Amino acid sequence: HETESALDKKIHLYETSIQLEKDSDLEKQLKIIGMSEEDLAILRALKEHVTPHIETIANRFYATLTSIPELSDIIMKNSSVERLKQTLYTHISEMFNGTIDNDFIDKRIRIANAHVRIGLYQKWYIASFQIIYSSLIEIIQNTFTSKKDTFRAIQAVAKLLNFEQQLVLEAYDRKMETLRQEAYDAQEQLKHFIGLTADELTKLTLDSS
Numbered sequence: 757h758e759t760e761s762a763l764d765k766k767i768h769l770y771e772t773s774i775q776l777e778k779d780s781d782l783e784k785q786l787k788i789i790g791m792s793e794e795d796l797a798i799l800r801a802l803k804e805h806v807t808p809h810i811e812t813i814a815n816r817f818y819a820t821l822t823s824i825p826e827l828s829d830i831i832m833k834n835s836s837v838e839r840l841k842q843t844l845y846t847h848i849s850e851m852f853n854g855t856i857d858n859d860f861i862d863k864r865i866r867i868a869n870a871h872v873r874i875g876l877y878q879k880w881y882i883a884s885f886q887i888i889y890s891s892l893i894e895i896i897q898n899t900f901t902s903k904k905d906t907f908r909a910i911q912a913v914a915k916l917l918n919f920e921q922q923l924v925l926e927a928y929d930r931k932m933e934t935l936r937q938e939a940y941d942a943q944e945q946l947k948h949f950i951g952l953t954a955d956e957l958t959k960l961t962l963d964s965s
Contacts, residue, residue, distance in 0.1 A: 871928070
């Protein structure tokens with residue numbers, strides 16, 4: 757167990773960074789939720805405590821999801837539980853690297869696009885976050901004896917998961933808008949083709965009369 761001063765001693769051991777375009781929406785989003793480099797340092801300090809439990813978190817995560825037939829069908833049709841667990845291991849580990857940069861953002865966007873592609877609705881994605889959050893809270897509570905350190909660690913995790921949800925839901929919206937636009941364009945092309953075909957039939961009919 758950590759002592760009350762242990763967290764403050766640890767967070768100064770790690771280099772952290774937020775590397776986002778100045779005055780960008782992303783930077784403003786972090787400002788709104790109060791995410792700071794100190795929060796990233798707390799997350800980085802948590803990594804050694806979280807890493808031994810990542811497999812347990814992943815097992816709990818997919819046991820819950822596959823207990824719902826609709827979600828189990830989506831997983832089985834598009835991948836496998838074991839393969840997805842490996843992806844989740846990496847995802848959770850990277851949450852505690854202490855860095856938020858373009859690579860971090862891009863990976864979350866790719867996750868969202870993959871979920872849209874396989875037909876996983878936003879509500880399931882949001883619901884699944886609670887499994888990870890609850891698991892991380894348990895780890896934190898078993899790590900710190902200080903209420904202050906426990907609160908700070910839980911706050912840091914909550915901020916990061918909130919930011920991840922913002923990224924993923926925005927990417928969901930963008931991907932869905934792209935798909936809607938593609939469907940509209942295809943419909944318009946079909947209408948145009950049908951119009952041309954009708955014109956051609958009319959012309960042939962007139963020419964043969």
